[in-house]
Amino acid sequence: xxxxxxxxxxxxxxxxxxxxxxxxxxxxxxxxxxxxxxxxxxxxxxxxxxxxxxxxxxxxxxxxxxxxxxxxxxxxxxxxxxxxxxxxxxxxxxxxxxxxxxxxxxxxxxxxxxxxxxxxxxxxxxxxxxxxxxxxxxxxxxxxxxxxxxxxxxxxxxxxxxxxxxxxxxxxxxxxxxxxxxxxxxxxxxxxxxxxxxxxxxxxxxxxxxxxxxxxxxxxxxxxxxxxxxxxxxxxxxxxxxxxxxxxxxxxxxxxxxxxxxxxxxxxxxxxxxxxxxxxx
Amino acid sequence: xxxxxxxxxxxxxxxxxxxxxxxxxxxxxxxxxxxxxxxxxxxxxxxxxxxxxxxxxxxxxxxxxxxxxxxxxxxxxxxxxxxxxxxxxxxxxxxxxxxxxxxxxxxxxxxxxxxxxxxxxxxxxxxxxxxxxxxxxxxxxxxxxxxxxxxxxxxxxxxxxxxxxxxxxxxxxxxxxxxxxxxxxxxxxxxxxxxxxxxxxxxxxxxxxxxxxxxxxxxxxxxxxxxxxxxxxxxxxxxxxxxxxxxxxxxxxxxxxxxxxxxxxxxxxxxxxxxxxxxxxxxxxxxxxxxxxxxxxxxxxxxxxxxxxxxxxxxxxxxx
Numbered sequence: 001x002x003x004x005x006x007x008x009x010x011x012x013x014x015x016x017x018x019x020x021x022x023x024x025x026x027x028x029x030x031x032x033x034x035x036x037x038x039x040x041x042x043x044x045x046x047x048x049x050x051x052x053x054x055x056x057x058x059x060x061x062x063x064x065x066x067x068x069x070x071x072x073x074x075x076x077x078x079x080x081x082x083x084x085x086x087x088x089x090x091x092x093x094x095x096x097x098x099x100x101x102x103x104x105x106x107x108x109x110x111x112x113x114x115x116x117x118x119x120x121x122x123x124x125x126x127x128x129x130x131x132x133x134x135x136x137x138x139x140x141x142x143x144x145x146x147x148x149x150x151x152x153x154x155x156x157x158x159x160x161x162x163x164x165x166x167x168x169x170x171x172x173x174x175x176x177x178x179x180x181x182x183x184x185x186x187x188x189x190x191x192x193x194x195x196x197x198x199x200x201x202x203x204x205x206x207x208x209x210x211x212x213x214x215x216x217x218x219x220x221x222x223x224x225x226x227x228x229x230x231x232x233x234x235x236x237x238x239x240x241x242x243x244x245x246x247x248x249x250x251x252x253x254x255x256x257x258x259x260x261x262x263x264x265x266x267x268x269x270x271x272x273x274x275x276x277x278x279x280x281x
Numbered sequence: 282x283x284x285x286x287x288x289x290x291x292x293x294x295x296x297x298x299x300x301x302x303x304x305x306x307x308x309x310x311x312x313x314x315x316x317x318x319x320x321x322x323x324x325x326x327x328x329x330x331x332x333x334x335x336x337x338x339x340x341x342x343x344x345x346x347x348x349x350x351x352x353x354x355x356x357x358x359x360x361x362x363x364x365x366x367x368x369x370x371x372x373x374x375x376x377x378x379x380x381x382x383x384x385x386x387x388x389x390x391x392x393x394x395x396x397x398x399x400x401x402x403x404x405x406x407x408x409x410x411x412x413x414x415x416x417x418x419x420x421x422x423x424x425x426x427x428x429x430x431x432x433x434x435x436x437x438x439x440x441x442x443x444x445x446x447x448x449x450x451x452x453x454x455x456x457x458x459x460x461x462x463x464x465x466x467x468x469x470x471x472x473x474x475x476x477x478x479x480x481x482x483x484x485x486x487x488x489x490x491x492x493x494x495x496x497x498x499x500x501x502x503x504x505x506x507x508x509x510x511x512x513x514x515x516x517x518x519x520x521x522x523x524x525x526x527x528x529x530x531x532x533x534x535x536x537x538x539x540x541x542x543x544x545x546x547x548x549x550x551x552x553x554x555x556x557x558x559x560x561x562x563x564x565x566x567x568x569x570x571x572x573x574x575x576x577x578x579x580x581x582x583x584x585x586x587x588x589x590x591x592x593x594x595x596x597x598x599x600x601x
Contacts, residue, residue: 013404016397020411023470027418029437030427041430045440094303103296104289113303116311118522120530120580122556122573124314126321126566130328131314150306157303182295211421213533218561232422236429236540245430252423263417267410274477 038246060247064234076227086148095160163197200273322571341571372555383468391475416473425537457548482516514595
């Protein structure tokens with residue numbers, strides 16, 4: 001009986017491990033291939049390289065039209081930092097109002113906020129572009145960052161509302177007795193207690209901004225402003241042909257590094273974020 | 282000021298201060314653009330020459346669906362002759378095929394893996410992380426570039442298939458019969474979020490249900506269809522709606538894999554890709570706005586149908 005369960009357990013482990021390995025094989029192959037000489041990437045399907053080189057990293061790092069990947073990474077990081085600051089500010093204030101405060105029209109606005117979650121972005125795309133172009137913002141990061149200061153990522157408002165609603169109210173009352181106003185409660189009680197949800201917000205803001213391509217394609221027009229996502233696209237020519245596969249693989253590998261680091265260091269926030277709000281993906 | 286009014290203001294001023302950023306964003310970046318794009322959809326607005334914009338009535342909508350009625354040219358209310366878009370219906374059929382094949386496959390796969398993972402096993406959190414990695418990376422340009430490489434004629438997939446004996450393999454990306462399939466595969470590969478939501482749902486099902494079923498002599502197959510599946514229907518509904526909405530808007534992978542176009546013979550001309558090309562390559566932004574409104578209607582109607590149908594197949598509560 002005992003050996004039977006042991007056998008079943010081993011089989012389950014083996015099955016899960018093999019399936020997982022098969023799923024990750026393309027990614028592992030990509031990482032390994034980025035260290036292979038350019039002429040071997042095509043012929044070698046294995047993940048044990050026959051020769052190692054950092055040639056691809058050197059040729060890929062050179063970037064596009066005289067701008068190197070150092071600049072692209074810096075651009076991406078700064079853009080993500082601004083996006084995180086914007087979302088933390090605007091989504092937490094909105095979530096505090098929806099999750100904790102009483103005011104006229106609350107139910108109505110909350111229903112509207114939830115509806116915007118399902119609204120396809122394309123329906124506002126053209127007028128927003130015209131508006132931002134009128135402001136002279138096309139070619140800068142403002143069309144990507146500024147909307148986040150106005151809580152346009154309603155997903156995070158919802159995530160934070162869910163979290164704030166679950167916080168005990170006893171502390172609020174104590175704070176009121178101590179002379180705290182609503183703003184004081186927000187700063188001194190809600191923000192510190194909502195830290196896990198705020199970390200989740202910051203984390204997903206980073207990942208989505210880092211990986212977002214559409215807005216960067218639309219608004220970033222000159223190579224000096226390109227982000228990593230936008231720059232990777234330049235490896236694929238308009239006809240779909242790729243001249244420097246080695247460089248493309250090497251820079252794609254580097255582009256995934258920040259996501260990997262965050263994922264493995266902040267794993268519990270991922271599971272929490274996905275399970276409580278059903279974050280898309 | 283009457284006392285009641287000032288009391289009302291005092292009670293609401295601070296909450297609305299907190300709501301202000303969102304409210305402003307909603308009005309300026311959602312409400313106004315929605316009305317504006319609805320209006321633009323009835324014009325031939327061209328971004329590069331806004332002054333020559335004229336009202337075309339339902340012209341843009343006729344351009345989209347004219348092919349259905351065998352129309353190729355017609356005159357709009359402005360008297361201007363408009364041409365029917367020969368690729369619109371193609372983009373619609375590509376998108377519908379993509380959504381209705383990839384979303385069910387993704388959910389089935391996510392559910393199967395979630396059931397596999399819903400056991401008390403050592404290393405489980407490690408396995409969960411491994412299975413989530415494709416979702417973590419899948420939406421990025423990096424993976425789209427990789428996908429192109431994998432499915433090329435001399436790519437990794439064909440290399441592996443050749444070592445196990447297949448010959449005369451196609452270039453999966455360049456063959457219009459298969460290119461959409463590679464994008465479906467890329468989507469199904471990113472089943473991680475749905476899997477985690479299913480896992481959370483599976484953990485909610487009390488063990489007693491299964492124990493009672495065992496006492497009654499039910500086999501695993503029966504337990505799945507009588508306990509697991511009914512209990513998970515609210516989660517399935519949620520995953521289905523969220524995944525469908527995002528699948529209708531898929532863009533990056535098709536854009537990168539198609540080299541900035543709709544792929545060979547427009548076989549991967551996703552709706553949003555066509556919208557982007559129309560608006561930003563051909564500057565037909567009035568037309569792009571009209572397309573966006575049709576997309577909104579399509580998503581709205583299909584989501585509505587799914588919610589309506591959920592009365593029949595979703596069971597809430599513990600079923601007692």
